[in-house]
Amino acid sequence: MIVTLTPNPSIDRAVFVDTLDRGEVHRATGSRVDPGGKGVNVSRALSAQQAETTAVLPIGGPEGHLLEELLDAAGVTRCSVPVSGSVRMNISVLEPDGTTTKLNEPGPQLSGDEVDALLDATLDRAATADWVVGCGSLPPGAPTDLYATLVSQVRERGGRVAIDSSGAPLAAAVAARPHLIKPNHEELAELVGRALPTLQDVRDAARDLVASGIEVVAVSLGSDGALLVTAHEALHARATIVAPLSTVGAGDCMLAGLLHGLSSGLPTGDALATGVLWGAAAVTLPGSRVPSAEDLHGIPVQLSADPDLSITLAH
Ligand SMILES: Nc1ncnc2c1ncn2[C@@H]1O[C@H](COP(=O)(O)OP(=O)(O)O)[C@@H](O)[C@H]1O
Ligand SMILES: O=P(O)(O)OC[C@H]1O[C@](O)(COP(=O)(O)O)[C@@H](O)[C@@H]1O
Numbered sequence: 001m002i003v004t005l006t007p008n009p010s011i012d013r014a015v016f017v018d019t020l021d022r023g024e025v026h027r028a029t030g031s032r033v034d035p036g037g038k039g040v041n042v043s044r045a046l047s048a049q050q051a052e053t054t055a056v057l058p059i060g061g062p063e064g065h066l067l068e069e070l071l072d073a074a075g076v077t078r079c080s081v082p083v084s085g086s087v088r089m090n091i092s093v094l095e096p097d098g099t100t101t102k103l104n105e106p107g108p109q110l111s112g113d114e115v116d117a118l119l120d121a122t123l124d125r126a127a128t129a130d131w132v133v134g135c136g137s138l139p140p141g142a143p144t145d146l147y148a149t150l151v152s153q154v155r156e157r158g159g160r161v162a163i164d165s166s167g168a169p170l171a172a173a174v175a176a177r178p179h180l181i182k183p184n185h186e187e188l189a190e191l192v193g194r195a196l197p198t199l200q201d202v203r204d205a206a207r208d209l210v211a212s213g214i215e216v217v218a219v220s221l222g223s224d225g226a227l228l229v230t231a232h233e234a235l236h237a238r239a240t241i242v243a244p245l246s247t248v249g250a251g252d253c254m255l256a257g258l259l260h261g262l263s264s265g266l267p268t269g270d271a272l273a274t275g276v277l278w279g280a281a282a283v284t285l286p287g288s289r290v291p292s293a294e295d296l297h298g299i300p301v302q303l304s305a306d307p308d309l310s311i312t313l314a315h
Pocket of ligand 1: 183184185219220221222223224225226239240241244247248249250251252254275276277279280283
């Protein structure tokens, strides 16, 4: 069972336009609404593959009601923690060539009691979980060390904990030594404070983090797939998608597949390949739709234990 904590969930509204011109009126060609937030997406991706998961999240305001309805309709088991502010709405503007422009709101102000209630609800479920995962940005009022606290408390209880965040909350969590982190290329560069133009640069940065006490550093690299580094190996996997539709939530699906593989007892390489497959399948789908079992068919994944480290990464 995988428990996700999303301190700052969202309603994700994807709006489709022919081209995006700043300052102009646009007639959208379509739109869709999905439940959102990184941990929510991890739980959605797991549920869509019949894997056991519970999403812990704050719920407040009319957007909170809608989020609960959407999660119930998707069959995602949830633990809602009532809060006084409203869940945010994040907007993605999608152009036909796959270019995605995102507008993420800050989220509601949480009180200290609301933050404590979120942590307690997550830790209550930690005993029965293979993994506890803290994901996404923090809303106003949540302390920067929220994920660091989650890491220490799950560790104290003997559980395994993964973090997918960015900036200061990720840096604080890393100091508490989670078992796994899943930064993307940009988040890893920010974490280590330098540009990482090649796969070797990414491997070296991930190795430093492993040396600091994190067991698994899985770096998602967009169209370049993902690199997973442990004390013993550096594995690379990728899948080619010719016409990506939407990358929103691809990293969350990749993390869901990786954790599902690890908790099912797959060897690390196969777990990575599962993550890359789920991430690649996600980019073939509109908005932040998560892949079903059928969506995973026919996408070949190349896995290498000895990747060409000299390649320059796409971004
Ligand atoms: N253009 C693409 N082609 C193929 N796979 C992709 C593409 N973009 C993303 N992916 C898949 O989705 C995963 C996550 O993408 P990435 O953009 O790195 O994550 P994030 O959403 O966290 O920024 C990648 O590891 C890869 O498996
Ligand atoms: O918590 P953040 O960093 O604002 O991100 C939240 C947004 O990210 C998502 O989880 C999608 O993630 P990515 O596009 O980064 O893969 C959306 O569902 C949500 O709107």
